[in-house]
Amino acid sequence: MQIWAHLKTITRHRALVRRYCFRLGLYKQGLLHDLSKYSPVEFWRGAKYYQGFRSPNDEERRQNGVSLAWLHHKGRNRHHFEYWIDYCIDADGRVQMGGCKMPLRYVAEMFCDRIAACRIYLGEKYTQSDPYDYYIRSQKHILIHPETGALIGKMLLVLKEEGEDAAIANVRAMLRGEK
Numbered sequence: 711m712q713i714w715a716h717l718k719t720i721t722r723h724r725a726l727v728r729r730y731c732f733r734l735g736l737y738k739q740g741l742l743h744d745l746s747k748y749s750p751v752e753f754w755r756g757a758k759y760y761q762g763f764r765s766p767n768d769e770e771r772r773q774n775g776v777s778l779a780w781l782h783h784k785g786r787n788r789h790h791f792e793y794w795i796d797y798c799i800d801a802d803g804r805v806q807m808g809g810c811k812m813p814l815r816y817v818a819e820m821f822c823d824r825i826a827a828c829r830i831y832l833g834e835k836y837t838q839s840d841p842y843d844y845y846i847r848s849q850k851h852i853l854i855h856p857e858t859g860a861l862i863g864k865m866l867l868v869l870k871e872e873g874e875d876a877a878i879a880n881v882r883a884m885l886r887g888e889k
Contacts, residue, residue: 711757711758711760712757712760712762713757715760715762716753716756716757716760716766717753717757719760719762719830720744720747720748720753720756722830723744723826723827723830724743724744724747726822726825726826726829726830727740727743727744727819727822727823727826728740728741728743730821730822730825730826730878731743731818731819731822733878733882734818734822734878734881734882734885735882735885736815736818736819736822736885739789739815739816739819740822743787743789743819743822743823744783744787744823746782746783746786746787747783749782751778751779751782752779752782752783755767755770755777755778755779756779758770759773759779763831764831765827765831766779767779767780767783788812788813788816788819789816789817789819789820789822789823790820790823791809791812791820791852791853791854791855791858791859791862792853794809794810794811794812794855794858795807795808795809795810795853796808796810798810807853808853808855809852809853809854809855809858809859810855811855811857811858812855812858814861814884814885815885817858817861817862817865818865818881818884818885820862821862821865821866821869821877821881824841824844824845824862824866825841825869825874827841828840828841828844838869838870838873838874839869839870841866841869841870842863842866842867842869842870843870845862845863845866846863849863865877865880865881865884868880
């Protein structure tokens, strides 16, 4: 069990997300980001399945067929699009499972989270295109509202093409209603 390594990883991740959220003016979200990772159900599983180069939830899922830590985490953290999956009623009145549109401030926090996660897990190999590339690879198999998906894709594309400062400025402008 990798207790100290896991504690260090989640604490470093939270610190990075906090820094990015503060740059966006999302102070409360920066302070509260991922606090559930310290809860027993998430923390102890994270320490048990810790690998250091990817989320321990992936290993828990691989070994057990489900990640109880992830199910707990996504249900308590609104910056994950999975939090917003629900039954949707289409124009014809049919009900099906789908992604609901996320409020902009949580999409902005998701943007911060994706950058921080890539930085933590990739270390010195990180490039500003990694969060966008990861998102594009995952698009085929996720339930995300089309507008939310387009928005996070746009945010991450600016990061990839113009760099971190430009991407932060772009998201700040969106939050202020300027874009």
